[in-house]
Ligand SMILES: NC(=O)C1=CN([C@@H]2O[C@H](COP(=O)(O)OP(=O)(O)OC[C@H]3O[C@@H](n4cnc5c(N)ncnc54)[C@H](OP(=O)(O)O)[C@@H]3O)[C@@H](O)[C@H]2O)C=CC1
């Protein structure tokens with residue numbers, strides 16, 4: 523039997539990317555989300571979701587406003603912790619596994635090298651704490667869970683750092699960008715492909731014990747926020763789109779309500795070993811993403 527993917531989280535970057543890639547790969551996919559399905563309050567998924575007969579549920583819904591979460595702890599936990607648990611329980615009731623998306627912000631950034639899944643999480647802010655609680659709620663709700671920790675997601679859709687940079691460059695010649703936080707930028711379309719490949723694998727082989735647990739899923743390579751901005755500006759300039767100089771600053775010169783990890787690079791070896799998935803280099807995704815954004819603007 524082929525994969526049939528039920529996506530929770532309608533207009534978000536990852537949900538939008540999943541629908542686009544599922545259509546391209548001819549994998550049946552159905553997306554549900556607000557206002558019909560609010561994971562902070564729902565008891566069960568709507569009849570439409572069960573009628574679709576999914577082989578897997580992907581939870582791409584989350585409270586993602588990292589700074590705002592510092593003032594809205596209850597709201598962040600209602601979605602990212604309890605909501606994640608509700609989605610996993612709903613998947614279990616449908617008798618299918620759940621693929622849940624989590625974050626690099628579960629780590630404190632104190633490690634010198636890239637993080638592996640066995641490293642201890644220690645989130646620095648409310649968003650990361652809520653996401654970590656969500657991972658725990660998912661694991662408690664069903665054994666049949668794949669938790670994908672991804673990072674620094676960008677896409678042509680919604681709110682993300684690359685789009686913010688290109689928008690700011692329309693009115694500014696120079697921007698100050700932090701250059702001492704290192705991470706693994708991830709193109710939502712590449713992440714979507716990885717998720718769909720996992721869904722197909724589960725459909726082909728049936729659920730296997732080794733699929734259970736936490737996996738890192740990010741594009742290959744690493745950079746800083748400034749490095750990401752510079753790549754986006756270079757790609758945009760080459761296409762005649764908005765561009766700006768990116769001046770390096772330390773985190774201390776860009777104070778934010780939430781503390782972010784200085785290092786959240788993710789080693790994705792376990793994903794490769796278990797599912798045979800290797801995400802491409804992050805800058806390849808930046809070029810595709812910027813191409814699409816510039817084409818939209820012109
Ligand atoms: N963005 C990033 O850089 C990263 C994201 N992640 C994780 O990846 C996943 C996808 O993130 P991304 O697509 O970027 O996020 P977005 O912010 O683009 O989208 C989040 C989606 O969640 C939906 N949502 C929020 N609250 C609820 C709710 N109570 N009930 C139902 N839906 C809700 C939003 O709906 P609405 O449109 O109605 O607001 C929106 O569609 C999340 O789990 C996130 O934590 C991990 C690492 C990095």
Ligand SMILES: Cc1cn([C@H]2C[C@H](O)[C@@H](COP(=O)(O)OP(=O)(O)O[C@H]3O[C@@H](C)C(=O)[C@@H](O)[C@H]3O)O2)c(=O)[nH]c1=O
Pocket residue numbers: 586587588589625626627672673674675682683686697698699700703747776778782
């Ligand atoms: C706009 C801007 C930001 N920055 C810095 C602030 C911050 O340290 C860094 C990133 O800022 P943002 O607020 O755009 O990104 P942020 O919301 O922290 O992104 C995070 O989102 C959540 C959902 C995740 O799970 C993480 O993986 C990560 O992608 O860039 C600058 O230095 N200059 C600027 O002009």
